[in-house]
Amino acid sequence: xxxxxxxxxxxxxxxxxxxxxxxxxxxxxxxxxxxxxxxxxxxxxxxxxxxxxxxxxxxxxxxxxxxxxxxxxxxxxxxxxxxxxxxxxxxxxxxxxxxxxxxxxxxxxxxxxxxxxxxxxxxxxxxxxxxxxxxxxxxxxxxxxxxxxxxxxxxxxxxxxxxxxxxxxxxxxxxxxxxxxxxxxxxxxxxxxxxxxxxxxxxxxxxxxxxxxxxxxxxxxxxxxxxxxxxxxxxxxxxxxxxxxxxxxxxxxxxxxxxxxxxxxxxxxxxxxxxxxxxxxxxxxxxxxxxxxxxxxxxxxxxxxxxxxxxxxxxxxxxxxxxxxxxxxxxxxxxxxxxxxxxxxxxxxxxxxxxxxxxxxxxxxxxxxxxxxxxxxxxxxxxxxxxxxxxxxxxxxxxxxxxxxxxxxxxxxxxxxxxxxxxxxxxxxxxxxxxxxxxxxxxxxxxxxxxxxxxxxxxxxxxxxxx
Amino acid sequence: xxxxxxxxxxxxxxxxxxxxxxxxxxxxxxxxxxxxxxxxxxxxxxxxxxxxxxxxxxxxxxxxxxxxxxxxxxxxxxxxxxxxxxxxxxxxxxxxxxxxxxxxxxxxxxxxxxxxxxxxxxxxxxxxxxxxxxxxxxxxxxxxxxxxxxxxxxxxxxxxxxxxxxxxxxxxxxxxxxxxxxxxxxxxxxxxxxxxxxxxxxxxxxxxxxxxxxxxxxxxxxxxxxxxxxxxxxxxxxxxxxxxxxxxxxxxxxxxxxxxxxxxxxxxxxxxxxxxxxxxxxxxxxxxxxxxxxxxxxxxxxxxxxxxxxxxxxxxxxxxxxxxxxxxxxxxxxxxxxxxxxxxxxxxxxxxxxxxxxxxxxxxxxxxxxxxxxxxxxxxxxxxxxxxxxxxxxxxxxxxxxxxxxxxxxxxxxxxxxxxxxxxxxxxxxxxxxxxxxxxxxxxxxxxxxxxxxxx
Numbered sequence: 001x002x003x004x005x006x007x008x009x010x011x012x013x014x015x016x017x018x019x020x021x022x023x024x025x026x027x028x029x030x031x032x033x034x035x036x037x038x039x040x041x042x043x044x045x046x047x048x049x050x051x052x053x054x055x056x057x058x059x060x061x062x063x064x065x066x067x068x069x070x071x072x073x074x075x076x077x078x079x080x081x082x083x084x085x086x087x088x089x090x091x092x093x094x095x096x097x098x099x100x101x102x103x104x105x106x107x108x109x110x111x112x113x114x115x116x117x118x119x120x121x122x123x124x125x126x127x128x129x130x131x132x133x134x135x136x137x138x139x140x141x142x143x144x145x146x147x148x149x150x151x152x153x154x155x156x157x158x159x160x161x162x163x164x165x166x167x168x169x170x171x172x173x174x175x176x177x178x179x180x181x182x183x184x185x186x187x188x189x190x191x192x193x194x195x196x197x198x199x200x201x202x203x204x205x206x207x208x209x210x211x212x213x214x215x216x217x218x219x220x221x222x223x224x225x226x227x228x229x230x231x232x233x234x235x236x237x238x239x240x241x242x243x244x245x246x247x248x249x250x251x252x253x254x255x256x257x258x259x260x261x262x263x264x265x266x267x268x269x270x271x272x273x274x275x276x277x278x279x280x281x282x283x284x285x286x287x288x289x290x291x292x293x294x295x296x297x298x299x300x301x302x303x304x305x306x307x308x309x310x311x312x313x314x315x316x317x318x319x320x321x322x323x324x325x326x327x328x329x330x331x332x333x334x335x336x337x338x339x340x341x342x343x344x345x346x347x348x349x350x351x352x353x354x355x356x357x358x359x360x361x362x363x364x365x366x367x368x369x370x371x372x373x374x375x376x377x378x379x380x381x382x383x384x385x386x387x388x389x390x391x392x393x394x395x396x397x398x399x400x401x402x403x404x405x406x407x408x409x410x411x412x413x414x415x416x417x418x419x420x421x422x423x424x425x426x427x428x429x430x431x432x433x434x435x436x437x438x439x440x441x442x443x444x445x446x447x448x449x450x451x452x453x454x455x456x457x458x459x460x461x462x463x464x465x466x467x
Numbered sequence: 468x469x470x471x472x473x474x475x476x477x478x479x480x481x482x483x484x485x486x487x488x489x490x491x492x493x494x495x496x497x498x499x500x501x502x503x504x505x506x507x508x509x510x511x512x513x514x515x516x517x518x519x520x521x522x523x524x525x526x527x528x529x530x531x532x533x534x535x536x537x538x539x540x541x542x543x544x545x546x547x548x549x550x551x552x553x554x555x556x557x558x559x560x561x562x563x564x565x566x567x568x569x570x571x572x573x574x575x576x577x578x579x580x581x582x583x584x585x586x587x588x589x590x591x592x593x594x595x596x597x598x599x600x601x602x603x604x605x606x607x608x609x610x611x612x613x614x615x616x617x618x619x620x621x622x623x624x625x626x627x628x629x630x631x632x633x634x635x636x637x638x639x640x641x642x643x644x645x646x647x648x649x650x651x652x653x654x655x656x657x658x659x660x661x662x663x664x665x666x667x668x669x670x671x672x673x674x675x676x677x678x679x680x681x682x683x684x685x686x687x688x689x690x691x692x693x694x695x696x697x698x699x700x701x702x703x704x705x706x707x708x709x710x711x712x713x714x715x716x717x718x719x720x721x722x723x724x725x726x727x728x729x730x731x732x733x734x735x736x737x738x739x740x741x742x743x744x745x746x747x748x749x750x751x752x753x754x755x756x757x758x759x760x761x762x763x764x765x766x767x768x769x770x771x772x773x774x775x776x777x778x779x780x781x782x783x784x785x786x787x788x789x790x791x792x793x794x795x796x797x798x799x800x801x802x803x804x805x806x807x808x809x810x811x812x813x814x815x816x817x818x819x820x821x822x823x824x825x826x827x828x829x830x831x832x833x834x835x836x837x838x839x840x841x842x843x844x845x846x847x848x849x850x851x852x853x854x855x856x857x858x859x860x861x862x863x864x865x866x867x868x869x870x871x872x873x874x875x876x877x878x879x880x881x882x883x884x885x886x887x888x889x890x891x892x893x894x895x896x897x898x899x900x901x902x903x904x905x906x907x908x909x910x911x912x913x914x915x916x917x918x919x920x921x922x923x
């Protein structure tokens with residue numbers, strides 16, 4: 001089922017004191033929902049049917065519920081009926097991607113010396129149009145295609161000063177949008193806290209088995225969901241009206257304990273409640289493939305053999321039928337903590353990731369959604385320029401990030417800092433702070449004053465990222 | 468009891484009834500078997516904890532042995548998923564639940580995934596090591612796990628040589644296993660520890676890894692400088708330097724505490740446990756016993772059960788066995804497939820429940836009593852449910868099915884309300900009996916997934 005567990009990983013979420021002190025809440029799944037939160041106003045039937053019509057077969061089931069107010073459907077329909085929100089899809093390359101094997105300085109003698117077994121051949125891959133020193137790894141050709149179409153911008157040396165080489169800490173910094181171990185909310189979670197709805201868990205969606213910490217809010221609900229199609233709560237030998245009552249009771253069990261004094265009970269109660277809300281939102285996906293309503297099946301082919309392209313496909317479909325997504329987090333194919341025998345697995349995973357993202361972009365274009373979606377590809381750090389003797393690479397500092405989308409301005413974000421001058425740990429130096437990227441996304445993509453949720457973000461020099 | 472041993476650590480003196488016994492059994496094991504909570508409650512806290520720490524007789528597996536589809540034998544070393552089934556069965560049936568629970572703690576603490584090891588036999592050998600040291604010496608455990616074959620493969624210890632040091636194990640040894648992120652060590656210490664740990668390797672046989680051993684030729688015998696001490700350190704020194712590091716006792720007792728209490732450890736209790744731990748010579752048992760007897764353990768807030776504990780516990784409550792291979796993927800849906808922790812820092816105990824894993828728990832609750840699910844199309848079953856049954860009686864019957872676990876008032880109210888609604892839905896004669904049957908099915912799974920049963 002979970003076919004993308006990180007191979008040969010190091011630490012990612014520490015259970016040490018640091019986690020206890022800081023990131024615990026940032027990664028703690030669903031946020032507390034305060035009891036008595038206001039229900040959004042507005043209940044128009046036309047809006048409701050807008051959502052339900054797209055549910056096809058699900059419409060019948062939904063309409064058959066005779067016990068439960070359609071409050072959530074209304075809230076969602078309302079969000080869906082408003083002007084469409086811009087959507088960010090955050091793609092995390094888990095483990096610290098070896099940026100020097102994505103865009104390789106193949107003619108650099110230092111590179112060849114530091115990478116005796118891992119260096120790409122000098123004539124391999126296409127030249128990177130924004131910096132002739134670099135060539136694309138041939139397996140990442142899909143990125144080259146997007147780049148040449150002017151839909152992809154690369155930050156070749158992104159990071160932050162005094163890089164932390166712990167997966168956990170560095171990832172945490174990226175996710176919370178600050179080099180602070182104390183922050184307990186994600187940078188996107190804080191954004192949603194300001195602009196989000198108190199009743200729409202889909203606004204912050206982790207397409208994964210658990211919540212991406214960057215989505216962790218304090219006020220509004222968000223959700224984690226690995227596969228929308230399988231999100232069912234059936235029970236053998238419980239059907240019809242009794243089944244509907246049972247599902248309602250699952251939600252009521254949550255509501256009944258929402259005010260418990262014990263945090264653990266509240267977490268369990270909240271999971272119960274939010275799960276039932278999400279189930280209702282996803283009814284269109286829970287039908288058989290043959291009976292799936294229009295909009296679910298993708299108009300373009302996706303790669304097969306990994307859950308990442310499937311997840312992107314679902315994101316496209318959810319947007320197509322009008323579900324109100326805003327910030328979506330997903331992990332790229334495979335794992336990138338390549339301490340040994342790097343080449344084979346790395347190239348397989350990178351290819352799957354790149355090909356899937358190209359398919360996703362084509363899907364959005366075919367559906368006429370491309371102007372609404374921005375993709376940010378990132379990783380917690382790059383890897384050490386010098387390979388380690390196990391035909392792998394150890395944790396490094398500056399690495400790469402990319403922005404993909406029809407409205408992205410093709411450019412170099414920062415510059416490639418090269419291998420001749422490294423930091424004191426022999427790692428690559430950053431030319432762009434990751435917070436400048438976050439800030440640009442908030443400012444320009446979401447038209448939201450980034451300083452509201454990242455107070456000192458302006459000090460990092462925010463680039464113009466859109467055309 | 469001598470006066471000398473008077474500990475500054477407080478011991479729970481309050482009421483020790485069924486509810487307290489349930490908490491002890493869930494947190495220090497996998498929940499009560501039928502009647503077990505009542506039995507334990509009669510012993511009082513002290514004797515109950517002692518009975519868990521030192522169970523009488525050899526450990527046994529109680530209840531029905533696994534019987535898989537098509538009479539397949541259980542082959543934990545070979546068949547995909549059977550590693551999970553094998554351990555899950557032990558959790559459900561062991562007469563020594565604390566030992567099994569601590570084995571799970573170490574699996575999480577030294578989290579190794581077969582995703583990187585690729586050998587169920589090696590994973591099971593590591594599991595045996597964890598079981599051997601369940602409540603034993605942490606020092607012994609650390610030394611042994613450092614050259615455990617699965618760990619050597621998982622964190623590249625078998626590729627860490629004098630010529631090409633690999634930092635993987637060295638880093639996690641400090642960050643995750645003994646000191647914690649933010650403890651007083653530097654990147655230079657990571658690199659020097661990696662040098663100290665060099666020398667472990669293996670041969671390659673027809674079926675993969677074999678003959679893991681220490682090879683002096685591969686070991687860097689030069690002088691290393693670790694934690695401001697210099698010496699010709701080797702792998703045992705690497706471990707001992709971590710154990711003796713001033714930040715280790717705090718890390719150890721806090722981490723162990725966190726498996727049994729949802730509130731942080733601090734103040735006098737922290738100090739007392741650290742002293743206990745160091746004085747004992749880095750043994751787990753004394754610290755564990757003090758945690759299980761601490762007032763906070765009984766008076767503190769409830770905590771979310773790890774999903775595998777919840778699932779195994781449902782089988783224990785029913786004295787039921789493992790009857791399907793589905794458990795391996797069902798457990799994956801709950802977020803806890805054994806032998807496949809998400810990464811080397813283990814499962815995130817603060818993030819067990821979200822909309823994804825909640826559905827997994829629903830599947831697990833259903834699976835736990837799958838063979839007893841009533842069939843509303845079966846004449847004999849309908850016959851048993853032909854007479855009116857009050858909503859309250861339906862709830863009582865469902866509770867009895869699970870051995871009458873303690874439930875909160877809000878939960879009972881929702882169950883009664885649901886049972887009542889089902890009655891009003893059965894508005895024509897043909898519906899009455901089948902709706903009663905379905906109601907009973909639904910009630911049992913609702914109880915098993917209620918916030919009360921998800922927490923302890």
